[in-house]
Amino acid sequence: MFLVYLRRELRRRIRQAIFIALGLALGIGLVITVVAASDGVQNSQAAVLHALYGVGTDITVTEPPARGSSVGTTFGFTQEVKNIRTGVVAPGTKISTNSLATDQYGIINSGVLAKIARQPGVTGAAGGLVLNDLTVTGTVPQITVGNGLGSYRSSFTSRTFNVDGVDPADTALGPLSSGKISSGSTLTAAEANADDAVVGSGYAAQNKLAAGGTIDVGGTNFKIIGVVTTPQSGDPPDVYIPLAKAQQIGKNGSSALTGDVDTIYVTAGSAADIPAVQAGIGKLLPSATVTDSSDLASEVTGSLSSASSLASNLGRWLSLAALVAAFGVASLLTMTAVARRVREFGTLKALGWPTRRIVAQVIGESLAIGLAGAAVGVCLGYVGTFLIGKLAPKLSATVGPANGSSVTGPGQALGTAASSTLKALTSGSHTVSVPLTAPVTADLILIAVVLAIGGGLIAGMFGGWRAARMRPADALARVE
Amino acid sequence: MYKLSGVVKKYRKGGAVITALQGVDLEIADGEWLAIKGPTGHGKSTLLQILGGLDRPTEGTVDFDGVSLASTPERQVTRLRARSFGFIFQTFNLIPTLTAVENVEVALVPLGVGAVERKARAEQALAAVGLAERLRHLPSELSGGQQQRVAIARALVKEPTVLLADEPTGNLDEGTRDEIIGLLERLCHTRGRTLVMVTHDTSVASRAQRVGLMRDGRLTIPDPADRPSA
Numbered sequence: 001m002f003l004v005y006l007r008r009e010l011r012r013r014i015r016q017a018i019f020i021a022l023g024l025a026l027g028i029g030l031v032i033t034v035v036a037a038s039d040g041v042q043n044s045q046a047a048v049l050h051a052l053y054g055v056g057t058d059i060t061v062t063e064p065p066a067r068g069s070s071v072g073t074t075f076g077f078t079q080e081v082k083n084i085r086t087g088v089v090a091p092g093t094k095i096s097t098n099s100l101a102t103d104q105y106g107i108i109n110s111g112v113l114a115k116i117a118r119q120p121g122v123t124g125a126a127g128g129l130v131l132n133d134l135t136v137t138g139t140v141p142q143i144t145v146g147n148g149l150g151s152y153r154s155s156f157t158s159r160t161f162n163v164d165g166v167d168p169a170d171t172a173l174g175p176l177s178s179g180k181i182s183s184g185s186t187l188t189a190a191e192a193n194a195d196d197a198v199v200g201s202g203y204a205a206q207n208k209l210a211a212g213g214t215i216d217v218g219g220t221n222f223k224i225i226g227v228v229t230t231p232q233s234g235d236p237p238d239v240y241i242p243l244a245k246a247q248q249i250g251k252n253g254s255s256a257l258t259g260d261v262d263t264i265y266v267t268a269g270s271a272a273d274i275p276a277v278q279a280g281i282g283k284l285l286p287s288a289t290v291t292d293s294s295d296l297a298s299e300v301t302g303s304l305s306s307a308s309s310l311a312s313n314l315g316r317w318l319s320l321a322a323l324v325a326a327f328g329v330a331s332l333l334t335m336t337a338v339a340r341r342v343r344e345f346g347t348l349k350a351l352g353w354p355t356r357r358i359v360a361q362v363i364g365e366s367l368a369i370g371l372a373g374a375a376v377g378v379c380l381g382y383v384g385t386f387l388i389g390k391l392a393p394k395l396s397a398t399v400g401p402a403n404g405s406s407v408t409g410p411g412q413a414l415g416t417a418a419s420s421t422l423k424a425l426t427s428g429s430h431t432v433s434v435p436l437t438a439p440v441t442a443d444l445i446l447i448a449v450v451l452a453i454g455g456g457l458i459a460g461m462f463g464g465w466r467a468a469r470m471r472p473a474d475a476l477a478r479v480e
Numbered sequence: 481m482y483k484l485s486g487v488v489k490k491y492r493k494g495g496a497v498i499t500a501l502q503g504v505d506l507e508i509a510d511g512e513w514l515a516i517k518g519p520t521g522h523g524k525s526t527l528l529q530i531l532g533g534l535d536r537p538t539e540g541t542v543d544f545d546g547v548s549l550a551s552t553p554e555r556q557v558t559r560l561r562a563r564s565f566g567f568i569f570q571t572f573n574l575i576p577t578l579t580a581v582e583n584v585e586v587a588l589v590p591l592g593v594g595a596v597e598r599k600a601r602a603e604q605a606l607a608a609v610g611l612a613e614r615l616r617h618l619p620s621e622l623s624g625g626q627q628q629r630v631a632i633a634r635a636l637v638k639e640p641t642v643l644l645a646d647e648p649t650g651n652l653d654e655g656t657r658d659e660i661i662g663l664l665e666r667l668c669h670t671r672g673r674t675l676v677m678v679t680h681d682t683s684v685a686s687r688a689q690r691v692g693l694m695r696d697g698r699l700t701i702p703d704p705a706d707r708p709s710a
Contacts (some may be wrong), residue, residue, distance in 0.1 A: 350565075353589065
């Protein structure tokens with residue numbers, strides 16, 4: 001009888017039932033679309049960070065450069081100028097100088113690496129060296145009094161590329177981890193001391209390099225064993241060489257880098273461990289910059305950042321407002337419907353129907369409408385997410401400034417540390433283009449269905465409450 | 481069966497207090513047919529609602545087979561309504577979305593009767609009021625007389641001890657009125673049911689064993705011996 005009565009009643013007020021169900025469906029569809037889009041934006045952010053930061057890396061540790069230290073990449077050229085000034089090198093002499101030196105960071109003794117690896121919550125730690133290879137060639141100009149360094153510079157051309165010394169025994173961490181070998185092979189533990197290099201696909205294409213070829217890094221001829229492609233068209237380091245070789249041929253100013261690293265990549269057991277791990281590292285290296293991926297996320301600007309902000313602020317509020325409006329309209333219409341059926345419920349009470357049975361009938365009808373709303377809402381949600389996938393333009397994420405001097409965007413205060421990490425990790429400014437997807441998960445559908453049922457329940461409870469308050473005598477006395 | 485003593489019912493309507501019943505004393509015996517006459521708005525329906533446990537008196541006592549309808553908890557009164565009272569209304573009060581047989585079944589739902597038995601009993605009740613051919617019809621597909629027959633079948637299907645009818649022929653033409661009253665009379669007589677009927681129709685009231693007159697909330701029941709012969 002319950003189902004027969006329910007079905008017939010819904011059929012009687014089919015237009016109202018459809019209206020309520022559509023209202024709920026719109027709210028649910030909007031929630032699904034916005035949450036899915038928000039998840040999509042987060043996925044895109046994760047993809048960008050993947051591309052720039054490295055798969056599996058939770059924390060990056062760097063030290064600020066020591067006070068008064070010279071910028072490594074210009075050291076060799078400055079030395080040449082000194083030689084010219086002091087007459088060691090005569091005007092007209094053709095010179096070619098190369099330096100491979102640390103670019104941004106202070107030096108960390110690799111002994112710290114083992115200590116970090118032993119920290120509670122740390123599941124992996126690997127060291128790296130972020131180097132810059134600078135080659136300056138040209139002819140020594142005639143020196144006249146008053147010439148500054150600039151006039152010397154104009155006589156020379158320079159070529160520079162970024163070199164990362166990576167631990168071949170642990171390529172699951174660090175910048176090489178996010179790449180896919182498109183040709184050749186990657187560095188392995190066997191190549192720890194070999195003159196082997198992996199070249200980034202962008203740099204390889206630009207300089208017509210391929211696996212099997214060679215490349216000069218810091219004056220040493222390296223065999224290119226593979227070309228690596230990073231996802232989402234990120235701009236990773238140009239060349240990867242074994243860490244041991246980087247320590248051997250690289251310099252920090254005029255000092256050797258033997259046993260040193262300047263970046264430590266760390267993975268934590270879980271996201272919950274990250275704060276404790278950060279704190280532990282902070283104790284070991286009080287002056288170090290300890291950056292996690294959320295710090296980096298705050299440094300991502302561009303349309304991806306705008307979309308993220310839009311999804312998390314306007315989108316969520318909009319869907320919440322739509323949901324509340326849908327629930328409100330459903331409740332009001334259900335109460336109106338109950339008010340119209342006052343004689344019917346009065347009759348049922350006169351026939352001995354307990355109030356709870358009448359309330360259950362009203363709630364049942366609302367629940368059925370809620371379920372219909374959920375079904376239509378899920379479909380609408382799928383349509384919304386499909387349209388986002390089809391129509392939404394690609395989002396761009398900009399990390400770091402074009403001139404490398406500052407990072408704009410939210411998180412500026414924190415950003416100083418994070419942005420300096422980024423600058424080195426990504427060699428300055430990068431704009432990564434990512435497609436916006438809106439994945440609809442089973443959890444999301446479940447939440448939507450629960451919301452719709454909740455909406456139906458709320459509406460039904462209001463209606464039921466009204467029905468329960470009726471006295472049969474009053475109900476029957478009313479003339480419709 | 482019924483014993484009412486000093487029953488007063490007051491309503492608050494707007495700011496005013498309306499006294500619908502002013503000290504009604506009444507006794508109704510098992511199997512009796514009592515008609516209550518009177519002008520509209522003088523308390524007939526209020527008295528019927530108090531007899532059926534749909535409303536409670538402001539003062540006085542209402543005793544039904546040893547149960548006080550004035551003070552018994554609502555849940556028990558609801559059970560009593562489901563089991564012992566059959567209601568027939570002037571406007572039929574059928575559920576518009578349910579068929580004739582389903583409308584009759586509705587009365588058996590609170591008694592926990594199983595679906596198969598419920599349907600069989602409902603069909604039997606409709607056959608008893610001459611509607612065996614109209615089982616699947618919706619109320620909107622039935623005439624006024626047929627709808628009232630469905631309402632009578634709904635009232636009788638649970639075999640109640642009392643049938644409470646509020647102007648059951650008020651919306652019917654003369655021919656149908658006689659037909660319905662004849663049916664009610666016959667069914668109550670053969671099944672030994674008590675019938676309390678509110679009506680302002682003298683010809684209907686004249687067929688009752690006793691006739692009460694409600695005026696200004698007061699009930700007077702002349703001695704049957706004083707009634708003029710029909």
